[in-house]
Amino acid sequence: MIRLLRPLTRAVTYTRWLHLLVGGLVVLAVATVHGIEDATARDWVVITLLPVPLMAAVALVPAMRRAEGLQARLMLFPGAHAREARSGDEGADGADGEGPGISVAPSASWRDRGRTALWLVVRLELGWGLGVASVQLIGYALTLLGTTSEAPDHDGLFLPRPGQGAWNALFLPLPLIVLSALVVAAGGLAAAAARSLLGPSPTERLAALEERTEQLLERNRIARELHDSIGHALTVAVVQAGAARAAADADFTDRALEAIEETGRDALEDLERVLRVLREDAGPARRRPTLAAADRLLESARTVGAEVDAVVSGPVDELPGPVSREGYRMLQEALTNVLRHAGPVPVRVRVAVSGSALTLDVRNALPRQAAPTGRGGSGLRGIRERAVLLGGRASTGPEDGEWRVHAELPLR
Known part of the structure; x- marks a missing residue:
């Protein structure tokens, strides 16, 4: 009733x-x-x-x-x-x-x-x-x-x-x-x-589905941005702090704290930019970093103690915006992966811009205690996904006793 x-x-x-x-x-x-x-x-x-x-x-x-x-x-x-x-x-x-x-x-x-x-x-x-x-x-x-x-x-x-x-x-x-x-x-x-x-109507449904897909892709991109930037900053901070404690040297500790401060400041800028996007703030958001700032990443890895052998060739400053920005994040994640899993080991970095493609190649010695054979976590998976979205390809994994991250991105 x-x-x-x-x-x-x-x-x-x-x-x-x-x-x-x-x-x-x-x-x-x-x-x-x-x-x-x-x-x-x-x-x-x-x-x-x-x-x-x-x-x-x-x-x-x-x-x-x-x-x-x-x-x-x-x-x-x-x-x-x-x-x-x-x-x-x-x-x-x-x-x-x-x-x-x-x-x-x-x-x-x-x-x-x-x-x-x-x-x-x-x-x-x-x-x-x-x-x-x-x-x-x-x-x-x-x-x-x-x-x-x-x-x-x-x-x-x-x-x-x-x-x-x-x-x-x-x-x-x-x-x-x-x-x-x-x-x-x-x-x-x-x-x-x-x-x-x-x-x-079917046309309206298709338009709504496309908009929903774009929103999900944007959220996925933002998640990757936070993962790469914050993950890199925290990895550098942890490694620097551990090295400073082990060294027990005042000068080395000062350099480590300076590196932690600089890396943390960069991460905070990235976080602020991402939050502006999420809030749809009317104010101008800071531009995303590009491969033109690759020296900052390489120097950050060197301050941790890693021996970075880097060669950058070609007109990096003239790369298309999407390729340069995604290339920066891929290099950042590759270096973060080295520091997180292998520590301050020798790293060989090659960034080359040819007439039709950008090539990234990062190699480092495998950790003695374990030789990873899988395809890596979400960070390495993000590298492969970024490459595919730009029409390129990327591979990650052990090769000839080293861990290698290799990516090729077309310029068009």
């Missing part, structure tokens, strides 16, 4: 009722103009169908679909999604499984206009039918209460009226129950029709 009465406690039941009644006012206006005094059954059919061509004509206006979509969101699916626009509102809200699945974009094709016209007709006729039923059932309930002063021939009720008697009040719940059931059923039908007819 409680389950059956639950829809009557929800505000959406009454907002849907109101939404349909407003749609039915168009038929009421036509009936008023046409005249309903002594109207025959044929007249009522004409009154009901006369606004249909008007609705079809109105649906040709592209903005009509947007207006109906906004109304449907507010009245048929009230909630946070109706009060607050999201980034996908211009496209296909609900394509990702959230929201009511109602588009608020203007009609972009004749198919959209046809679906909008069909929705307007459904709302018109369903609202008119529900309006007539509401008036009849409420009027009948008032008749059972004996509160109407109209004569039976002039009260406009289609239902047969009971005879006089106080016992009529016992049947008062019947028309109210029927009205409640009709309101709930009509509201559910309107919601289903709105999802079907005002829902996103």
Whole structure:
């Protein structure tokens, strides 16, 4: 019993009722103009169908679909999604499984206009039918209460009226129950029709999917940025601190603290830049580092104690932005991987820019205690993924007694 009465406690039941009644006012206006005094059954059919061509004509206006979509969101699916626009509102809200699945974009094709016209007709006729039923059932309930002063021939009720008697009040719940059931059923039908007819078109769904994919790629890129920058800074700090403690030399400790400070400052700048992107701050974000700043990475590794043999050849300063930025991060992760797993060992770094590609090659001796044979963790996997996204290729793993990170990135 409680389950059956639950829809009557929800505000959406009454907002849907109101939404349909407003749609039915168009038929009421036509009936008023046409005249309903002594109207025959044929007249009522004409009154009901006369606004249909008007609705079809109105649906040709592209903005009509947007207006109906906004109304449907507010009245048929009230909630946070109706009060607050999201980034996908211009496209296909609900394509990702959230929201009511109602588009608020203007009609972009004749198919959209046809679906909008069909929705307007459904709302018109369903609202008119529900309006007539509401008036009849409420009027009948008032008749059972004996509160109407109209004569039976002039009260406009289609239902047969009971005879006089106080016992009529016992049947008062019947028309109210029927009205409640009709309101709930009509509201559910309107919601289903709105999802079907005002829902996103295939083009809108594709646009929403592309936008969602771009957002996920951007989040993945930001995660990699944080992993590379913060991971490198922490690795350098840990190695420097351990070396300073082991050396027990004041000068070496000063140099180690200076290196930790510089690396930490760079990491904080990267973190601030990433947070600006996440917050969509209006202020200018710092530019991402490029391979032109590779010396900073190499010097950071040298301060830890690693013997870095680096050769940079070719016009590194003239690299395309994406290639140079991703190349910097790949070199940073390769050096971080050396320091984290092998410690301050000799490292050979080769950065070469040819006419059509950028080549990165980082080699270091394998740790004595373990010879890794796997494909590495998320950092090395990120190197391979970065290379693939730029149309290149990368490999990581042991080779001839060394650990090698090799990447080739096309310049176009």
